[in-house]
Each structure stands twice: as structure tokens, then as C-alpha cells.
Amino acid sequence: MTQIEVTKGNKIAKDRLWNIAGMIYDQMKEGHIPYLEVSSRTKNNIVLSKHHKVWKYGDDMVTRSAKDLGGATSILRSLYTIEFIGDMIRSGKSSTLREMYYISEGWGKAKFPTQDESNRLAEDLEIITTSLREDFKLRPEEDGARVIGDLTLMEKNRKGEIKKINCKDDVGDSGYGIPYNVEEEKVKFKSINAKLIIAIETGGMFDRLVENGFDESHKALLVHLKGQPARSTRRFIKRLHGFSKLPVVLFTDGDPWSYRIYASVAYGAIKTAHISEYLATPSAQYLGITPSDIVNYDLPSDGLSDNDINALKSELTDPRFTSDRWKEEIKLQLKLKKKSEQQALAKYGLDFVTDTYLPEKLSEMSII
Template identity: 55%
Template sequence: MSTQDETARDELIDLAAEFYDQFASGDIPEMTLPTRTKSNIEYDPESGVWKYGDRTSTRSANSVRGARKLLKAVYTIEFLADQLEADRSSTLRELYYLSESWDNEEAQFGDQDESNQLIEDLEIVSGVTREDFHMRPEESGATLMGPIEIREQTRRGEREIHCQEDVGEGGYQIPNNPDMIDFLDDDVEFILCVETGGMRDRLVENGFDEEYDCLVVHLKGQPARATRRITKRLHDELDLPVAVFTDGDPWSYRIYGSVAYGSIKSAHLSEYLATPEADFVGIQPRDIVEYDLPSDPLSDSDINALESELDDPRFQTDYWEEQIELQLDIGRKSEQQALASRGLDFVTDTYLPDRLDEMGVL
């Protein structure tokens, strides 16, 4: 077992020992966690990301419901500790099914959302990430493509990969734990995080990564933690600018927000995952007007989401307030691929160079 695995296992055992000590002293066992709501997110000027505030909630065994939650936590801690000792890993989905084999039915999970949330709870109270618990999500399929050489630690040993020369058109697939990667050499000028697979393929086909020495990161929709982590590492360790290229709708703005400032769900890991210096280069409401892009009317859920974002601390800047209010005024949304209405090369020859130049990235 590696030193990192030993540390993670010790933190889990210490957490279980706290429950035992509470029992031994005659106290009702409990676990205190930050309240994971938008109203409990606060901006941390030192790190430049959004974190949980001071509001907390308590999981206590003084009720049947609370006792069940703590029982499930203890069973999960035992499973994770055994997994680390055996140097094995499992997926979040597998944990949900594995609980059905536990000898106490009260400890079994009712659905995967419940087991996922418990893993997040254990991350918060232990200070250890789920990656260090050897817990994996289902494959995200997110990739890198660009002029960088890396060294990856695998079960078969180390391998060195150039993310243009040694990969196919699909790029290098980002592993579950990007902290197992070393950056060896690069000619990267900036990172472009792209929401959709279609646009990612367009950029690679047009040679955008080669012409501009750009590292194209496919977010694959709402980005997985591994994608956000490697983006942050690339920015911090190689001092690379980051731009996020998404569709022009409220859900895509939240994709940018999760890359730049963190998400409500994982605010306890914002300093580990978020890149507050990231710029938004996605489809803006003003682009819809200026380029007369093909667009669709906003749905009621779109309108509600935009109005909600006006109250979201991650979007309370002059830029975002202006763009969101404009979008509500024109009542339209548009996709990245709508730029193809001006030609297949428009996005790589005109739109992105102009936007990135305007932002000082090029």
C-alpha cells in the first residue's frame, strides 16, 4: 500500500474511531457537515473560488433516519478501508450494488444518489478525495488533444505519451485520477475547454490545435472532476491561460461556472478543482444578435434558470448580468454548431481567433 493510500485509510479509520469514542463517552454519535445549498456558498477572495459558508447540518443517531445514515457511513468506511488495503478500486455504481451484499439490510442504499452523496460526505469530513479512496465514476470519455508530452502511471508501469503525435483523432483519454500524470514537455500556448464533441471534432479536423499550439480539452457536457482537475493542474503548473467554449444557454453557462468557480455539489473541493482565471469564450447572447445565428426560443425552464443565475454568486458580475439580461430580452439561445451557418471554417478562422484576441489570449 502506498503512502498516499495509507494516509487515506488512516483518515477513514480515524473517522470511525470518532463514532466509537462518542458511543464510549455516552454521547449520541453524530457527523456535522456544511449545508450544500446555493445560499451557503461564499466567495473566498484569497483563493478566488466559491466555498461553503458557515451553515451546517448534523447527521445524528438521535432519530431512526439519522441512525440509518450513520450506519451506512460506517459500513462504507469499512468497505473503503478494506479496498485501500487490498489496492483495489471500484466505481460509484458498483458501491451501490455492493451494499446489497452487506449483512445488515438497514445499511444498504436505496438508490445510487444516496451512495454518491455519502461518498461526498466522507470526502468533506475526512479531507480525502474520492479518488484517493480509489472510487471511480463511470467512464467520462473526456480527452486532451494538443502539443504536450506526459508521463502516466499505470498498473503496467509508466508510459510516455505525446498528446498529438502518439494518439489518434480521438485524443488522449483523461484518467480518473489526473494526479497520476506528470507533464514532461509542451509547446502549449493556451487551453481551450470545449463543451460538445461535435465542436471538439471540428477544431481538431481544422487543425486548430496545431495552428495555434492549443490544448483542446473536451468537457463532454458537464465536466467530470477529472477533467476539471487536469485543467487546473495545467493552468497552475504550466502557467497556461484557460478559455471555456460552450453553447449559449443557461445550462452551458453553468458548465463554465463549474470549471471556473466550482459547483455547489463539490464546493468543498473548489481549490482542488476550480480555475478562477478561466475566461468564457462561448456563444454569447450578443453573438446571437451580431452574427444573426440560428437560434431557438427560450423555454420556461431556460428562463427560470437564467433568472436563477442572476442570483447565483458565481454570475454576479457586470459582464454576466449584462449578457443574461440581454438573453432574457431577446428570448433566444444558440449552440456552438450554429456558427457553421457562416461556413465550416468560420469558427476556427474567424470567431475563435477574434474572441481570443479580444480577451488577450492570442
């Protein structure tokens, strides 16, 4: 029989979850209507942490009270989830967020109506306990993204063996896959031979840079973000930056949604602001595509949709986009009423991005 591993993180998380149950029990014992308090998770309740240089939740709290059906149901769901996590820790199992959503089918009135709700509850529990969901034995079903470049790391695989991997020589064309857990106990960085880290939004552009050998010609470590990056991808970039002190740049499409990808990597996402200090890399810089690029490089473009315009306007009041540079760029885009994809650079040939655009932009940013 294998020894069930209960990490220190698991144990702390379990104790904190048990405290939640204890709070609810005690409230009722004293004849009070039970309630839970969680930080309000809106754009209006994120503040810049001077210490970490990332955006964290402020002091606004939301109370889930059993006074009404919705609040009571949410408290019951929390208790079911706590019980479920306790069982997993005890039995050494873990589950994906999606599996937890399906397991709730058997929870009667506490069943989650959508997976969004179960994901959000897991995040709420993280906020209340200040633990990570990995400590709850919950993991996302999406795999992390890919990495190509001269990085050597040690990964402890599912059999408990430590494997040494070089992300240039030991991997295929798709690169090294970032696992969902990238903490020290799982992934250790050994060495890196690069001048910068480029995080790329789309797979198409990642592959273009790989095919054109940009990683070798410019000594760049390429990270594929796969759209809005998973927690593990952001954590990976954060740890890698801490390890290597190399500059991090983001290369995305030129639209409001891509700016949010940048903000989540650099400052933290609104949804996960409780763990921004684990995930965000405040020194990460935005390379492009910028609205100015659309003009300067005369890029092929699409018109902005109503949703795009609303997202841009919302970014103007987003505390993460208050710098003059961002304000100017966003206002310019609203004036242009245009957006461009990364791959619009192919207008000038397949090598344009690696031969001209990136070198020009990087030297502008004084990185090369």
C-alpha cells in the first residue's frame, strides 16, 4: 500500500477549511443566522499592493448570509466542497474542477448549476483561507501552455522520478508542456541561456517564431500563452523571471481582450487578485500589437465591434490601465475604430515579424 502524501500546504489548507465550518457551526450555536464574508471581486475593489507591485483585492466584502435562499445555498455548497476536499486529502486523491462540478450532481439542492459557479466557489475558498486551490487537491483541466528555448529544468513526474529536461534539445516542435503544478516541489529551474522571455498569445505566431528560429537567433525563451493564460503559465513565467531576472515581454493581438491578457500576466487578474503576488510579473512589458503599430506598420485591420468598444471604454476606468501610455493607446484605438491580429504582420512576408518587427520593437524598448 502506498503511503498517502499529505503536504504541509494540504494540512494548512484543511485546517483553514475546517475553521470555516467551525465558524458557521458557532454562528448557529449562538442563534445567529450563519454567514460567510468574501472579498468583493470586481474592478472597483482592486488596489495596488505597494509591497508586491501587483493588484490585490481591497477592503470591500460581500456577505453570503443564510437569510435568503441564494446565500444559504452558497453556504451549503461551501460545506459540501469542504467535506469533499477533506475526503480527497485524506485519501490522497485529487480532482479537476470539472470533476468536482460533476460530483456535485449528488449534492441535492447544493448542486452547482454551472461549472463557472463551482470554479468561483473554489476561488472563494482560496480567498477566505488564503490557501491555493492546488492545496485543496483541485486542479484545472486545461494543460499549461508550451515553452521553447534554452532552459534546463528538473521535473518530478507522476511516478515520483526526477527528470532533467532541456526545453530546446529534449523536446519536439511543440516544446515543453507546462504542468498544472509548477511549484518548487514539482519543477526546479537549473539553468537558462537567453536574453529575454517572450510570451506569445497565439499558437500560430508561436509556431512562426519557432520555425524562423527566433529563439536561437535572438536568444529568446518563447512561451505560448494559449489565449488567456492558465494560472500555471503565469506562475511559471513569474518563477522563471525570479530565477533568471530576464526581461519579460508580451506579444499579443492588438485588441482590448489581448490587453487584458497582458494585465493579468503583469498585474494580476481581477478574478484571481487574491493570489496576484504568486502569479503576476510586474516588470513584464507590453510589446505589441499596439494601436500605434496598426498606424505605423499600416497593418490590415478589422473594425471594432460594440463589445470591443465597451471593453476599451471599461479599460479606461480599470485601475490597471491608468498609465499615460495605456490611456493614449486606448484612446487612439477608439479613434481608429480598428484592431489587428498578430498575424497581420504577414502582409509583409513570413520573415517580417522576426527580421524587422520584433527587432525594431525590442530595440525601441531598449531590450536588445
